Amino acid sequence: xxxxxxxxxxxxxxxxxxxxxPLMALLVLSLNIxxxxxxxxxxxxxxSPKPWQLFGHSLxxxxxxxxxxxxxxxxxxxxxxxxxxxxxxxxxxxxxLPLLIPPYFLSLGxxxxxxxxxxxVRLFPAAETVAKNLADLLFGLPGCVLTLSTVFLPxxxxxxxxxxxxxxxxxxxxxxxxxxxxRVLFYxxxxxxxxxxxxxxxxxxxxxxxxxxVPLTLRYDAYPTEIxxxxxxxxxxxxxxxxxxxxxxxxxxxLMTEWYGRRxxxxxxxxxxxxxxxxxxxxxxxxxxxxxGLALVxxxxxxxxxxxxxxxxxxxxxxxRGYDALLRSLFYAAVGASxxxxxxxxxxxxxxxxxxxxxxxxxxxxxxxxxxxxxxGIGLIRLWNTPETNWIYASPGxxxxxxxxxxxxxxSAVLHAVLTRLPPSLEQAAALAGARWWRRLxxxxxxxxxxxxxxxxxxxxxxxxxxxxxAMLVYPPGEDTLPVRIYTLMANSRFGLVAALCTLLxxxxxxxxxxxxxxxxxxxxx
Amino acid sequence: MIALDFTNxxxxxxxxxxVQDFSLHLKPGxxxxxxxxxxxxKTTVLRLAAGFLAPDRGTVILDDKTAAIDGRLVLEPxxxxxxxxxxxxxxxxHLSVHDHLAFGLKARGVEKAERxxxxxxxxxxxxxxxxxxxxxxxxxxxxxQRVALARALVTEPNLxxxxxxxxxxDFELGLELRREILALQxxxxxxxxxxxxxxxxxxxxxxxxxxxxxxAIASMGSMQEIKASMxxxxxxxx
Numbered sequence: 001x002x003x004x005x006x007x008x009x010x011x012x013x014x015x016x017x018x019x020x021x022p023l024m025a026l027l028v029l030s031l032n033i034x035x036x037x038x039x040x041x042x043x044x045x046x047x048s049p050k051p052w053q054l055f056g057h058s059l060x061x062x063x064x065x066x067x068x069x070x071x072x073x074x075x076x077x078x079x080x081x082x083x084x085x086x087x088x089x090x091x092x093x094x095x096x097l098p099l100l101i102p103p104y105f106l107s108l109g110x111x112x113x114x115x116x117x118x119x120x121v122r123l124f125p126a127a128e129t130v131a132k133n134l135a136d137l138l139f140g141l142p143g144c145v146l147t148l149s150t151v152f153l154p155x156x157x158x159x160x161x162x163x164x165x166x167x168x169x170x171x172x173x174x175x176x177x178x179x180x181x182x183r184v185l186f187y188x189x190x191x192x193x194x195x196x197x198x199x200x201x202x203x204x205x206x207x208x209x210x211x212x213x214v215p216l217t218l219r220y221d222a223y224p225t226e227i228x229x230x231x232x233x234x235x236x237x238x239x240x241x242x243x244x245x246x247x248x249x250x251x252x253x254x255l256m257t258e259w260y261g262r263r264x265x266x267x268x269x270x271x272x273x274x275x276x277x278x279x280x281x282x283x284x285x286x287x288x289x290x291x292x293g294l295a296l297v298x299x300x301x302x303x304x305x306x307x308x309x310x311x312x313x314x315x316x317x318x319x320x321r322g323y324d325a326l327l328r329s330l331f332y333a334a335v336g337a338s339x340x341x342x343x344x345x346x347x348x349x350x351x352x353x354x355x356x357x358x359x360x361x362x363x364x365x366x367x368x369x370x371x372x373x374x375x376x377g378i379g380l381i382r383l384w385n386t387p388e389t390n391w392i393y394a395s396p397g398x399x400x401x402x403x404x405x406x407x408x409x410x411x412s413a414v415l416h417a418v419l420t421r422l423p424p425s426l427e428q429a430a431a432l433a434g435a436r437w438w439r440r441l442x443x444x445x446x447x448x449x450x451x452x453x454x455x456x457x458x459x460x461x462x463x464x465x466x467x468x469x470x471a472m473l474v475y476p477p478g479e480d481t482l483p484v485r486i487y488t489l490m491a492n493s494r495f496g497l498v499a500a501l502c503t504l505l506x507x508x509x510x511x512x513x514x515x516x517x518x519x520x521x522x523x524x525x526x
Numbered sequence: 527m528i529a530l531d532f533t534n535x536x537x538x539x540x541x542x543x544x545v546q547d548f549s550l551h552l553k554p555g556x557x558x559x560x561x562x563x564x565x566x567x568k569t570t571v572l573r574l575a576a577g578f579l580a581p582d583r584g585t586v587i588l589d590d591k592t593a594a595i596d597g598r599l600v601l602e603p604x605x606x607x608x609x610x611x612x613x614x615x616x617x618x619x620h621l622s623v624h625d626h627l628a629f630g631l632k633a634r635g636v637e638k639a640e641r642x643x644x645x646x647x648x649x650x651x652x653x654x655x656x657x658x659x660x661x662x663x664x665x666x667x668x669x670x671q672r673v674a675l676a677r678a679l680v681t682e683p684n685l686x687x688x689x690x691x692x693x694x695x696d697f698e699l700g701l702e703l704r705r706e707i708l709a710l711q712x713x714x715x716x717x718x719x720x721x722x723x724x725x726x727x728x729x730x731x732x733x734x735x736x737x738x739x740x741x742a743i744a745s746m747g748s749m750q751e752i753k754a755s756m757x758x759x760x761x762x763x764x
Contacts, residue, residue, distance in 0.1 A: 170616035173578055174674075176603040177610055178630035178681065187629065191620045276578070279599075 003437040011346040012357040019368050019405040022379030023248055029238075029382050030245045041242035051226065051243070058223040061144050062209040068149040069156050069204050074197060076153075076291055077160020078185060082278045085288050092161075094295040096154040097303065100509045102468045102483040103151045104213035105502050108490075109302025110138050110147065111217075112309040112499060119305050143218045148211060150298045152204045159200045163193035169276035181278050202258055203370055206251055210372025213468045213487065223247065224469075227374045231473065241382060244375040251370050259363060303506070310500035318500035325485040326504055329465055332396060332481060336403035337461035343404055344411025344456045345449070349441075351416045365409035373469025376406055380474050398474045399481075403464045410463060411456035418452030419445070458512060465509055482508075528590050529554045529685055529717040530575055535584030537570055544570040546741040548584070554684065557711060557718040561728040561752075562738035568721040570741075572687045575719060576610055577603035589684060604633065609678030609716075610687040614694065615670050617662040623649070623673050624658045627680045634681065648680040651710065668699045672706075679710070685717045692727060704730055729753075 033040050045051055076095065080088045098106055113119050120131040137143060167189055175184040190197075215222035224247065230240035278284060310318070347365065351358045368376065380402055384393040392398055422445065430440045446453075468483040475484055486501045530552040537545040545567045552558055560568040573579040574586055577599055586594040588608070593601040618626060627648060631641045649655045652672040662670055671691060678686055688707075692700040704727065711718050720731050728735055735752045737744045745755050 168614070168616065170612045170614055171618055173576070173603070174610065174612060174616040174677070175618070175629065176578070177576060177606070177608065179604050179633035180602075183633055188618055192618075 007346070007437075008350045008353065009357065011343075011350055012361050015343065015347065015361055015405075015408065016364055018401065019364050019408070022376060022383045022405070023371075025383040026241055026245055026248060026375070026379040030241045041238060042245070045239070045242050051223070054221055054223040054226055055246075057141075057221055058209050061141060061148070061215070061220070061222060062205045064141075064145045065148040065152065065208045066201055066205040068145065069153050070197070070201050072149070072294070073153050073156025074160050074190070075287070076294075077157045078164065079284070079287055079291055080157060081161030081164035082185075082275070083280055083284050083288070084277050085280050085284065087288050087292060091288075091291055091295050092157070094299050095157055097299055098151045099154045100462045100466060101502075101506055102213060102466045102486075103147065103211055104217045104468065104487070105306065105506070106147045106150055106302050107138075107143065107214050107217040108498065108502060109304075109306035110143065111135075112495065113302060113305040114138055115495070117495070119309070139218050140220055144214050144220045144222075146298075147214050147218070148208045151214075152207060153298075155204055156197065156200055159196055160193065163196045164189065165275045167192050167275065172276045176276075199258060202254060206254060206370035209250075210247060210370070210375065210469070212372065212374050212472075217490070224372050224374050227372075227378060228472070231374075231378065237378075237382070240378050244372075244378045247372050247375045248379075251367055251372075251375075255363065255367050255370065306499050307503045307506070310496050310503055314494070314496035314500035315503075317497055318504055321489075321497070322482060322485055322501045322504065325480055325482040326508060328396075328479060329482040329505070330508060332399055332403070333461050333464035336400050336407075336464035337457050339400065339404050340407055340411045340460035340464070341415075341453055341457045343408050344413075344415045344460070345446075345453065347408060347412035348415030348419045349445075351412065352419050362412075365412055368405050369407065369409040371406070373402075373406065373467065373471075374473060376402060377470050377473030380470075394476050396476060396479055398476065399471060399479075402470045402474055403460075403467065406467075406470055407460055407463045411460050414456040414459060415449065415452050418449050418455075422448055454516070458516070461512060462509055465505070527554055528552070528587055529556065530719065531585075531587040532571070532574070533585045533587070535574060535581045535586065537574055537579060537581045537584075539570050539573075539579065544741055545574070545581075548742060550736060550743070552685075552717055552719065554717055555715050557720065557731060557733045559720045559722060559728040559732035559735045560738055561722060561725070561735055562744070563723055566738040567741040568723075568738055569689055571738075572610070572689050572719065572721055575685070575687055576608065577601060577606050607681070607683055608685040608687060609681060609683035611671075611674045611678050611689065611691040613690040615662075615674040615691075617670055617673055617677075619662055622659050622661055623654060623665075623676075626673055626677045630677065630681045644680055644682075648676045651679070652676045652706070667695050668703065671695060671699075671703055675707070675710075679714065679716075682714075683716060685719065686711075688718065688720045690722055691720075693722070693724070700727075707731070 030041055031037055031039065080092050111118065114131050114135045115121075116131075116135070118131060118135075120134070121128050138146075171192065172184055172189055175188040179187070210224055212222075212224040212228055214220075215225050216228070223243075227240050227243045227247075230236045230243055280288075347361055351362055380398060381393075383389075384398055384401075386393075392401070426444055426448070427440050430444050435443065466483065467481075468487060471481045471484050472487065475481060480488070482501065482505050486498060486505070489501070490498050528551065530550070532548050532550045535545055535548045536543070537548075548567075548571065550558075550571075560571060562568050570579065574581055574594070575588070577593060580594050580597055580599045583596055585592060585596075588601065588606055591601065593599070593606060618629075621629070624645060627645045628641060631644060636644070645658075646655065649658060652675055654669060654672050654676060657665060657669060657673075660669075662673065665673065674691070691707075692703055695703065707718075708731065718731075720728075722728050722731070729749050729752075732749060734746070734748060736746045737752065745752065747755070
């Protein structure tokens with residue numbers, strides 16, 4: 001009788017405790033001046049023009065990238081979610097690829113194309129001036145906007161396409177009696193899914209604002225890079241903490257506005273009955289060709305250039321110099337994903353109950369997701385770097401804890417959607433047959449959620465594997481992950497070696513996806 | 527003059543045959559009810575008439591114009607000039623009652639003054655003039671049904687399709703709205719194609735009834751003829 005409330009309350013308390021403690025540590029320590037409350041660090045930080053300038057740069061970058069993402073992502077989401085053309089599946093995979101790898105890989109891809117020894121100059125030596133001008137553009141705001149909008153574009157595409165499946169097709173049919181598809185989409189369909197798109201835009205804005213590796217790679221002075229500089233270059237923990245706090249506060253305020261402004265947070269991704277599809281006419285086919293061109297330029301061109309840059313010798317050296325980091329990355333990602341799936345399952349169960357605990361945990365999970373990895377990293381260091389907890393801090397456990405609290409929102413959202421779709425009568429029938437809550441969970445809910453669990457694991461795995469911002473700060477000595485190893489090798493290694501290591505990680509990211517696809521194909525074939 | 531005509535129509539829905547060799551002819555101003563159990567193809571017939579579905583084979587004619595033929599939609603839904611009331615009303619949650627009615631008129635390029643006049647008149651007709659600014663969430667089930675009806679009527683369609691419009695209302699309200707729909711149909715003179723699985727409702731609404739079974743017409747006739755055929759069926763069963 002008490003098993004369910006006890007388990008769900010324990011889940012909520014554990015998650016809130018472990019998730020919020022680093023933020024509390026960040027806040028308390030940044031306000032603690034020699035044992036007394038004080039705003040000196042903030043006053044000192046904000047009294048110089050530099051942080052204002054950096055913050056302005058970051059806001060500009062996040063604003064521009066979010067604008068591009070929404071302008072391109074919504075029409076592409078409609079194209080992939082509302083039409084039946086064959087090309088949409090491979091194109092969707094192509095557009096999603098940048099989200100599955102560390103964001104700075106795309107910057108490196110563009111560099112391999114436009115750099116001094118890049119493909120453009122190699123193939124067309126006469127185009128050296130053009131390549132130089134393009135490279136000048138790449139190293140700065142335009143390059144960062146291009147890279148980050150490509151990285152986060154799939155978020156809006158996927159959510160738009162998924163939300164379109166939840167729109168009641170009768171609503172669209174009622175409108176189709178009077179108006180063309182374009183008008184119906186603009187006046188009926190898009191307003192119905194607007195809250196979901198608005199939330200995802202906020203997410204993209206915050207993720208772009210907190211991204212550290214792309215501005216560092218493309219030498220664009222952004223605010224989050226300052227945290228890393230204070231921490232890694234000057235070893236000034238207090239300044240790093242004070243620099244990180246405003247970003248945490250901004251994330252909190254933006255989420256609060258969204259939460260109370262709309263009283264709506266997680267997109268409800270329960271599909272309605274068969275969605276009404278747009279018949280592929282000439283304009284749809286034209287749009288699909290445009291989308292193919294966009295995918296080619298934004299994704300295939302830079303990543304293909306990066307992959308092709310490495311020679312066989314580069315791959316051989318990459319394996320020698322990076323296999324330990326690769327194996328560690330795979331192991332940490334697998335452990336992190338497994339823990340995230342368990343956390344997501346119980347948080348999904350909690351969110352299904354719609355109690356106050358579910359609201360608070362939902363808010364916290366989202367806050368931790370939109371928080372820059374560097375900010376969370378500083379919080380984790382300040383919390384766990386003590387003599388008593390050094391056994392965790394000095395082990396990969398700190399990284400796994402970081403993964404679990406930063407990405408818990410993702411598997412939880414997937415499993416919440418899956419669990420909400422299970423008819424309550426299935427569990428009610430088991431209860432009437434005498435099964436207690438744990439038994440119902442293990443023998444009814446869990447088996448029926450297995451596809452959702454697999455998806456949650458996969459999403460978590462990919463996000464843990466690509467993580468760089470958090471891992472950069474908290475990896476234990478000699479235990480770096482491959483994205484961090486590549487990042488450190490970038491400064492003083494041959495570009496071919498870097499390209500080969502990036503390709504190895506891309507293969508590692510795609511391997512489980514390909515395995516599942518192959519497994520499903522075998523299962524489907526007679 | 528033909529209001530709606532199906533000639534040897536075959537259609538499938540989600541890969542399954544839904545309507546088979548279906549032929550039906552509706553005269554202008556007629557009230558015809560499609561009656562039958564769930565899954566017999568009634569709603570598919572409405573979807574074919576509205577243009578949400580193209581027939582695999584056969585012809586659909588609307589107002590003497592070919593609307594669809596052999597797997598091809600000749601007229602898109604918005605070109606058919608008809609109205610429809612859906613089972614779940616299909617109201618747009620973000621739009622007010624006024625905007626629900628204005629949507630179709632705007633899409634058809636009706637001038638603002640004329641638009642407002644028609645909206646006011648239609649809302650008076652369905653007794654919703656006091657709810658002009660309300661959104662669907664602020665209305666009762668009966669009021670929502672009236673909005674759906676007003677939205678369908680405001681564009682002055684020649685043919686009105688109704689897909690089990692009273693099934694989600696309670697019995698008393700259903701009876702009241704039944705009377706209102708009949709009164710409106712007599713007053714405005716539109717052709718009505720009405721789908722239900724409720725025998726009483728069918729007898730109350732129809733001038734002619736088509737009984738459907740497994741995607742085809744099982745019997746067709748006036749209320750008296752259908753009653754008689756049902757009685758003979760019952761007697762033969764005894």
